[in-house]
Amino acid sequence: MGAPSAIDQLQRVLEPRCIVTDPAELLVYESDGFTIARARPAAVVFPLSTRQVVQAVQILAREGVQIVPRGSGTGLTGGCVAFDDGIIVSTARMTRIHRIDLDNRAAHVDAGVRNTALTDVLAALPGGSAWHFAPDPSSQRASTIGGNAATNAGGIHTLKDFVSSNHVLGIEMVLADGSVARIGASDGCHESPPLDLPGLVCGSEGTLGIITSLWVRLTPKATAFRNIVGIFATQADACRAISDIIAAGHLPAAMEMLDGPMVQIIEDAYHFGFPRDAAALVLTELDGVEDLLDEQMRQVIEIFRGHNPISVESSADPARRAALWKARKSAFGAIGKISRSYCTQDACVPRSMLADVLAEIGRIGRRYGLQLPNVFHAGDGNVHPIFLYDDRDQRQVQNTLAAAEEILRYCIDVGGALTGEHGVGVEKIHLMPYQFDRATMEQFQRVKAAFDPAQQFNAGKLLPSEKVRVTLLKPGRQAPQ
Template sequence: MTVVEELRSVLPRDRVLSDPAELFVYEFDGFTIARARPAAVVFPSTTEEVSAVVKILAKHGVQIVPRGSGTGLAGGCVAFADGVIVSTVKMNRILKIDLENRVAHVEAGVRNTALSEEVAALPGGAVYHFAPDPSSQRASTIGGNAATNAGGIHTLKDFVTSNHVLGIEMVLSDGSILNCGGQNGCCEDGPFDLPGLICGSEGTLGIITKLWVRLVPKATDFRTMVATFTTTADACDAVSDIIAAGMLPAAMEMMDGAMVRAVEDAFHFGFSKEAQAVLLIELDGIGPLLEWEMSKVTAICETRNAAKVEQSSDPSRRAALWKARKSAFGALGRISHSYCTQDACVPRSNLAEVLKRIAEIGLEHGLQIPSAFHAGDGNIHPIFLYDDADDSQVQNTLHAAEKVLKYCIEIGGTVTGEHGVGVEKLHLMPYLFDRATMDQFQRIKSAFDPQQQINAGKLLPSDKVQVQLLKPGRHVPQ
């Protein structure tokens, strides 16, 4: 029997795709530069079905590639080397919501916002939510959020996904089922924090099938602020000053002038199109303290030459503000064929010089690079605009992006704040980590997946699957 025939012996026919026309949409994720057609895509609906699928694929020596909604921005769920994609989207049941203990048990394919919506609909549930809020949250899965250790707009105060995952069920590369942590977190887990290790492993250790996650109280009182600046440097310095003053806003996001104009043209929120930078700040807590914090933040922005600071406590204005921010990447679709979102973390105090260097690299490569990013976390997202029908533009973009990331490493930063390494940043891992650390990472991978069966060639270099996106040579347009 062929692999596909065997897969059809354990799953219904409509849950095993192998027709090239059906496979086309699974050739890439949100990082559209890395493309490969999978040999098949399967849609198991239970842990037992995932296990049966994995056993078949392992027996045939086929690469196994976990996939949630495919919103990843690093090529992590693309199946190179004729791999088979194991999608979790049919595993979308919310198994338990326990408000008393503030936990939920979910299958890996549950969408991020679906959980908070279901919680809010329960008696007494309106005050709780699942806090990680990547801008993709209406589409991305909780399994994918855990695998990438996703952040989001409110990461500054709420932290990343791993801080909200208490337990994980995962199918390993031999089809066995690992259960670690649980509703009480890693105190159930023995000596090592295995859920913590699995979060951020980008599907290279196994396929997450179920998760126990925290539900936390939502902010009840808040203030949102929009501070408009005439230079990016002033906005960046305001961010550093606010944190240095001992405050911890719930969110502190920045859009540069090019991004503000793209978002305003698309969504008409009311941002000034003359702005060179806009800071979106949210404070939460209790009323009188909020008023004091808001006046302090306003004073800092004004000291850093803010042209205007808008303050609001209106929930609909707040919702519109975050909708505009979360739609920022989408707004670029109106002005560019393709875009590549980069993701690095730098010390907050270096933000101004990093944005300056990105602008220089844009000029050197003849590229437009608008930015919308989590300024409070020092997590930058320069977005490279290009046309993916033109290979020289693709290569030019990759070379420029590499320059930006290497610069971020040189000044003490790292190559990913939240989107992960995937295949996109793989070549930079040895540049970021020393030999001893890389060897230790490989030993961890081998302990879970000795045959390099699951998502090899992502996150860590592999001798089994190698993907080269960057072609050597000069690709800057003359």
């Protein structure tokens, strides 16, 4: 019983290149982007087909080993970390695009296809460049479509395009007993049966089974854009402008906010030319029918002007658009230049509460002596305070965790949600009972039990479990000797 016996059997059914057991190589798989949660898996396997996933699941379930599904490992909540000698089953090498059906606006892809890889392949087809897979997490060059579905990922354009579950039509997945389930629509059919099972699996964070392939929606790309950048002297003015734009009935493709500290960090690193004394920068993108955009832009500018901006810039120039998005997407690179470690938190709050939430984040950061710049999807109230810390200093790690918890509790208290797009993983699991009452938590556990009665898949993620012991970072960790 256990991991050593499972590894023996896995080595008999998988090619040597599809199984990793060398401690030095396993180091890479100790964490995802939330590096405070670390554990070395007993092994990592890379099945190449659904059949191999079935074989791996059968062996691991028989041996009672925790099965931890993984895509590219870009998650930000520790969701694909294997605690307690678990074994990671990564779908990252299942990268076939089985079918692209432009007539029915759908594609059938393996779970390991990277988000942008599908759009890149579409671009090479006759007529295909007009289409894309719309969910656009900032990790989209690396993260997999299976991982996007499992976390119900969002992105900069979630405000208008919605999250991944709205783009997943059907799912093939391997269940705990090794059977293969196909749920939702398939073969280009858009309508799911009445019970939205793909909607249930999206966002289940690898706790219900391993997604092996997906039928996804293809969406026409927008072709006409306007960008408006509002610079504000107070965060409160910026937040009210954002709420008023939505309240006035506009639906921008994106509305992103950088607070003052974040603007300074980006300026120090890349010199885009934003004013260093700004308290907030709001980058808005409108898309749609060319003839209507100028009038819509005029109305949005007017709303910005009603909230004491330092400046409002507008543009229809594709080069300026590219430069603005480059600046926005440089945020994490700029942070990497100034901080040894960082983690990005994620919660969702009513837009009308954004100003209060940002003020509270600032207060909590000061109390714990932490730098907490913010860059986030303001249009959908999805806040992302970024914690800068030094992972060698246990006190800073503990302060980060304590401050993160206070922020999340505050977001829930003002009517928000524990996650906007990154999921729960191990990072926020202890706050699930704070957000949901006992009856709801029991319902969640019943859903889990219906799919995975023996808790083989990713126990201790998303839903509390007695089965797996989760430990967070010890300072000064070294590579295994």
